[in-house]
Amino acid sequence: MTGERDLIDELSRIFGLPPPQVVCGIGDDAAVIAGQGGEYLLWTVDALIEKVHFDLTYMPLRQLGRKALAVNLSDIAAMGGKPRYALLALGWPPERDLFGALELARGMQEVAQETGVTVIGGDTVSSPGSLSMSLTVLGQVKKEELLRRDGAQIGELIYLTGPVGLAAAGLETLRRGLTLTETERTLLLQAFFDPQPQILAARVLARNHLATALIDLSDGVASDLFQICRRSNVGAVVESTLIPVPAPVAEVAAQIGKDPLELALKGGEDYLLLFTSPPDREKALYLHFSEAGLGTPICIGKIVRGNRVWLRRPEATQDISGMGFDHFRLKEL
Numbered sequence: 001m002t003g004e005r006d007l008i009d010e011l012s013r014i015f016g017l018p019p020p021q022v023v024c025g026i027g028d029d030a031a032v033i034a035g036q037g038g039e040y041l042l043w044t045v046d047a048l049i050e051k052v053h054f055d056l057t058y059m060p061l062r063q064l065g066r067k068a069l070a071v072n073l074s075d076i077a078a079m080g081g082k083p084r085y086a087l088l089a090l091g092w093p094p095e096r097d098l099f100g101a102l103e104l105a106r107g108m109q110e111v112a113q114e115t116g117v118t119v120i121g122g123d124t125v126s127s128p129g130s131l132s133m134s135l136t137v138l139g140q141v142k143k144e145e146l147l148r149r150d151g152a153q154i155g156e157l158i159y160l161t162g163p164v165g166l167a168a169a170g171l172e173t174l175r176r177g178l179t180l181t182e183t184e185r186t187l188l189l190q191a192f193f194d195p196q197p198q199i200l201a202a203r204v205l206a207r208n209h210l211a212t213a214l215i216d217l218s219d220g221v222a223s224d225l226f227q228i229c230r231r232s233n234v235g236a237v238v239e240s241t242l243i244p245v246p247a248p249v250a251e252v253a254a255q256i257g258k259d260p261l262e263l264a265l266k267g268g269e270d271y272l273l274l275f276t277s278p279p280d281r282e283k284a285l286y287l288h289f290s291e292a293g294l295g296t297p298i299c300i301g302k303i304v305r306g307n308r309v310w311l312r313r314p315e316a317t318q319d320i321s322g323m324g325f326d327h328f329r330l331k332e333l
């Protein structure tokens with residue numbers, strides 16, 4: 001086993017196949033359980049661990065609360081669903097002021113109110129040394145609107161709902177104390193601190209049957225597109241010239257001596273949507289997004305035969321399958 005994905009594959013072998021009422025078990029953004037009246041229940045959990053997901057020296061607790069819920073909601077969005085209820089398991093370091101936990105909860109409650117979610121339970125324990133939390137979110141989606149990772153077909157187009165690399169560049173800015181203009185800094189830190197779960201965009205895709213496969217971007221395009229490919233038994237070609245890399249991301253990349261595309265495709269924590277859609281739905285896609293007041297989706301490539309993710313650059317084509325954030329293959333970007 002060489003990383004997180006291999007470990008999950010092995011765990012899923014141990015846990016075995018789920019019973020028939022489980023429409024989708026291990027392997028998608030959330031588990032899907034057949035509910036009543038043509039509704040499916042969506043069930044997801046994400047842990048956030050100090051020093052792995054956040055550093056309290058630069059992450060205010062209120063922001064952390066916002067982000068903790070937002071990244072979980074992103075997994076419900078990634079199934080085309082509506083988030084409803086959340087449970088919070090909190091591991092609080094006993095040496096840390098307990099009032100800090102209230103700040104965290106206030107941040108979470110802000111996002112809950114913004115998205116129509118209610119926190120209905122949890123667990124509170126001490127966690128010597130580091131703050132940890134785990135959020136469980138329950139959502140719902142109509143049976144015919146469920147969007148999974150496994151529906152991509154050869155010839156379809158691959159889209160993003162926004163520019164990539166901002167959060168990763170924000171993290172590098174904080175970590176390395178980079179000097180940027182105030183506008184650049186604000187944009188990057190906002191993306192890193194306060195990701196906006198793409199619930200509306202996902203609902204537009206789901207309601208109008210505009211996507212065939214959907215995932216949210218937590219580990220980066222290279223890794224998350226590979227998950228779509230693995231589940232759909234297809235390959236993908238991403239065109240380097242089509243990747244939306246904002247100028248401040250390129251600026252950070254230059255300051256840290258990295259390739260901007262690398263930061264944009266492998267940095268992670270974008271929490272945008274990555275989806276596939278048939279070419280003949282392109283007009284409808286743009287129209288529905290524009291009618292909903294959403295930015296135009298950005299086409300970055302195409303689904304092809306095979307099982308790898310290729311990045312086509314003017315000078316060469318490179319295999320980027322599964323590259324990006326992995327909990328057990330940590331290396332400095």
Ligand SMILES: Nc1ncnc2c1ncn2[C@@H]1O[C@H](COP(=O)(O)OP(=O)(O)O)[C@@H](O)[C@H]1O
Pocket residue numbers: 008011012025026027028029030031046075218
């Ligand atoms: N420890 C685990 N036990 C069982 N299932 C797991 C475990 N870790 C991850 N999974 C499942 O593996 C799939 C991929 O997980 P992950 O990559 O963390 O998804 P996401 O990026 O959407 O959070 C999901 O369906 C998740 O529920």
Ligand SMILES: Cc1ncc(C[n+]2csc(CCOP(=O)(O)OP(=O)(O)O)c2C)c(N)n1
Pocket residue numbers: 046047051052053054055171218219267268269325327
């Ligand atoms: C202190 C710190 N170090 C590193 C990172 C970068 N980082 C942490 S988790 C992550 C990827 C997403 O987290 P994960 O737990 O894999 O989410 P999931 O894919 O399960 O939704 C990234 C890029 C960070 N945010 N903070």
Ligand SMILES: [Mg+2]
Pocket residue numbers: 045046
């Ligand atoms: Mg996860």
